[in-house]
Amino acid sequence: MPTCYRHPDKETWVRCQRCERPICPDCMRDAAVGFQCPECVAEGNKGIRQARSTFGGGIVRTPIVTYTILVVNVVVFGVQYVAGGAITGELAMWPAGVALLDEYHRLITAAFVHSGVFHILFNCWALYVIGPYLERAFGHARFVAIYLISALGGSALGLWVDPINQPTVGASGAIFGLFGAVFVVGRKLSMDVRGIAVLIVINLVITFVFPNISWTGHIGGLITGALLAGALAYAPKNNRTLWQVLAIGGALILLAVLIVVRVSAILAMS
Missing domain, CATH: 1.20.1540.10 (Rhomboid-like)
Known part of the structure; x- marks a missing residue:
């Protein structure tokens, strides 16, 4: 029985759609198809352009x-x-x-x-x-x-x-x-x-x-x-x-x- 790569004590049959490593329910992150592991989600977010204000500053929620x-x-x-x-x-x-x-x-x-x-x-x-x-x-x-x-x-x-x-x-x-x-x-x-x-x-x-x-x-x-x-x-x-x-x-x-x-x-x- 495969075990989660982050939690070896938890058995799982689910694998990350990107790296194919086994992941338990605590490590599953919703993806467009299936689930991804936290590391793959973080890596994918690096390529997402951060939102900016009208004239180039960071988004301000509280002034x-x-x-x-x-x-x-x-x-x-x-x-x-x-x-x-x-x-x-x-x-x-x-x-x-x-x-x-x-x-x-x-x-x-x-x-x-x-x-x-x-x-x-x-x-x-x-x-x-x-x-x-x-x-x-x-x-x-x-x-x-x-x-x-x-x-x-x-x-x-x-x-x-x-x-x-x-x-x-x-x-x-x-x-x-x-x-x-x-x-x-x-x-x-x-x-x-x-x-x-x-x-x-x-x-x-x-x-x-x-x-x-x-x-x-x-x-x-x-x-x-x-x-x-x-x-x-x-x-x-x-x-x-x-x-x-x-x-x-x-x-x-x-x-x-x-x-x-x-x-x-x-x-x-x-």
């Missing part, structure tokens, strides 16, 4: 990056509330702090601190609404790249244009980058983009009409997010991942050059 950023924003705001202005002063972006104190982290950390309840509520609401959509379209890694590089783009423009001692805080640069990305994705997929276009215009009007709003962060984030999302969405399908990595790397290099040039100019003036 964990969006939820993680939301949690970080809320936690940091709670620390701000408890610690007063100390944590805000450590994380806010201001040109002098970046250039004269070599605190380059401010270019990113400013996107995780907020000036008030309404400020964080609007940014978190916007992220909650559009973040999952973009994360599912691009995948986790590409989405976080768009978010953080948009924030960096907003800070870079602020570094160039804002008064040297003017601090700025908030995720608005990253959020405007996501607005731009939604517009680009909609155009790429031939969707109606009038809604997001109106939302962008309204927020730009608010940016320039009301005082104490960082227009540099908003404009810089919007331009950066739209351009980067366009590069990712319109990347050639052949070697798409390579082109997308080059686009992300190119965006980071360009922003780094702009930051270094501006810091050098500030140091020369001081």
Whole structure:
């Protein structure tokens, strides 16, 4: 009596349809005809192309990056509330702090601190609404790249244009980058983009009409997010991942050059 090749103590007359080794009921895997053993099933699955998101990322079932950023924003705001202005002063972006104190982290950390309840509520609401959509379209890694590089783009423009001692805080640069990305994705997929276009215009009007709003962060984030999302969405399908990595790397290099040039100019003036 033949025995299962994986369980020698179990007798069986059934054989794998691919390798013809004896398999017991615990090792049987349904196949198009008959049964296969676990090893043959695993080997066959290696040739199956894995599903990808619309623009080449992995399939996203739960937008964990969006939820993680939301949690970080809320936690940091709670620390701000408890610690007063100390944590805000450590994380806010201001040109002098970046250039004269070599605190380059401010270019990113400013996107995780907020000036008030309404400020964080609007940014978190916007992220909650559009973040999952973009994360599912691009995948986790590409989405976080768009978010953080948009924030960096907003800070870079602020570094160039804002008064040297003017601090700025908030995720608005990253959020405007996501607005731009939604517009680009909609155009790429031939969707109606009038809604997001109106939302962008309204927020730009608010940016320039009301005082104490960082227009540099908003404009810089919007331009950066739209351009980067366009590069990712319109990347050639052949070697798409390579082109997308080059686009992300190119965006980071360009922003780094702009930051270094501006810091050098500030140091020369001081």
